[in-house]
Amino acid sequence: MEITGSLAAIGYGLAAIGPGIGVGLVFAAYIQATARQPETAGLNRPNLFLGMAVIEALALLGIAFGFIWQGPAQ
Amino acid sequence: MSRAALVLSAEVPFPPSVDDFFLPDLLGGHNPWYTKFTLMVWLAVAVIIIFFLVAYRNPKVVPTKMQWLAESIYGFNREGIAKEVIGHDGVRFAPYLATLFTFIAVTNLFAIIPFLQISPNSHIAFPVMLAAITYLLYLYWGVRQHGLFSYLKMSLFPPNVPWPMYFLLVPIEFAMVFILRPFTLALRLFANMFAGHMMLLVFTLGGFALLNAGGLLSPVSLLSWAMTIALTLFEALICLLQAYVFVLLTGSYLQSSLASEH
Numbered sequence: 535m536e537i538t539g540s541l542a543a544i545g546y547g548l549a550a551i552g553p554g555i556g557v558g559l560v561f562a563a564y565i566q567a568t569a570r571q572p573e574t575a576g577l578n579r580p581n582l583f584l585g586m587a588v589i590e591a592l593a594l595l596g597i598a599f600g601f602i603w604q605g606p607a608q
Numbered sequence: 609m610s611r612a613a614l615v616l617s618a619e620v621p622f623p624p625s626v627d628d629f630f631l632p633d634l635l636g637g638h639n640p641w642y643t644k645f646t647l648m649v650w651l652a653v654a655v656i657i658i659f660f661l662v663a664y665r666n667p668k669v670v671p672t673k674m675q676w677l678a679e680s681i682y683g684f685n686r687e688g689i690a691k692e693v694i695g696h697d698g699v700r701f702a703p704y705l706a707t708l709f710t711f712i713a714v715t716n717l718f719a720i721i722p723f724l725q726i727s728p729n730s731h732i733a734f735p736v737m738l739a740a741i742t743y744l745l746y747l748y749w750g751v752r753q754h755g756l757f758s759y760l761k762m763s764l765f766p767p768n769v770p771w772p773m774y775f776l777l778v779p780i781e782f783a784m785v786f787i788l789r790p791f792t793l794a795l796r797l798f799a800n801m802f803a804g805h806m807m808l809l810v811f812t813l814g815g816f817a818l819l820n821a822g823g824l825l826s827p828v829s830l831l832s833w834a835m836t837i838a839l840t841l842f843e844a845l846i847c848l849l850q851a852y853v854f855v856l857l858t859g860s861y862l863q864s865s866l867a868s869e870h
Contacts, residue, residue, distance in 0.1 A: 584856055594799030598803075
């Protein structure tokens with residue numbers, strides 16, 4: 535039995551699991567920290583954006599490499 | 609299946625592919641250097657220069673609206689990034705960081721402006737150039753502040769670590785500081801703009817493909833276009849956020865180069 539289709543699509547789907555959980559953790563940490571001590575909201579906000587962007591970079595690497603590694607178009 | 613077979617109507621180039629990012633030469637020749645991207649980068653530079661020059665032509669103590677806007681942009685970079693992230697001697701980097709922020713923000717926002725609708729940063733060359741400048745900048749300042757061997761020792765050998773760990777830690781730190789930082793800096797900006805444009809293409813062209821499919825699928829094209837509008841607003845947020853993150857990380861790397869040990 536032969537399965538056809540795009541392996542790059544499956545690869546990207548798997549690659550998006552990790553950053554999805556990661557970004558969720560970052561935002562959860564920020565919300566909890568702000569809930570415990572609201573004065574630090576402004577102090578933590580650069581860290582929030584920094585964390586989100588760094589983790590989302592991995593998800594976007596998944597998209598970009600999906601195109602690079604998908605091989606010749608069928 | 610070939611692309612033509614995937615498209616229900618022969619005119620709509622759906623699904624979009626990497627080829628949609630390569631635009632034709634505007635002069636009609638075969639050299640690909642003078643495309644819409646060239647014009648867009650020149651336009652971005654012209655807009656930024658003219659804006660800041662005109663906003664500061666007659667500075668008043670009570671600022672006019674354009675002067676306030678220009679001061680806000682510069683002040684945001686100077687206070688929020690240069691002073692806070694790099695420290696008190698980071699003010700010398702404030703002009704470069706403000707310029708970098710404005711340039712990346714303007715070229716990113718071209719992705720959602722009509723008639724332009726693609727960001728030059730979705731070609732890897734432009735983010736690579738910007739990341740290379742940042743890379744050379746923090747290496748230069750690290751070496752200038754500490755001397756070459758002292759800087760290598762400071763960045764590759766973190767203090768207060770038991771010595772057997774160094775065998776594991778030094779290659780990782782080397783890869784981090786000298787290879788991964790510029791690479792991920794460029795790739796983050798590129799991938800965000802590439803993926804954003806690709807998503808907008810998918811929903812816009814998908815709407816047309818659904819419309820051409822006829823029958824019960826045609827009204828679904830409205831949903832597809834509503835999704836395009838939502839994604840355009842999301843893309844505006846991402847454009848500004850990516851500019852901010854690029855400059856924040858530049859400041860952070862400069863701070864770790866300039867950090868003096870107490």
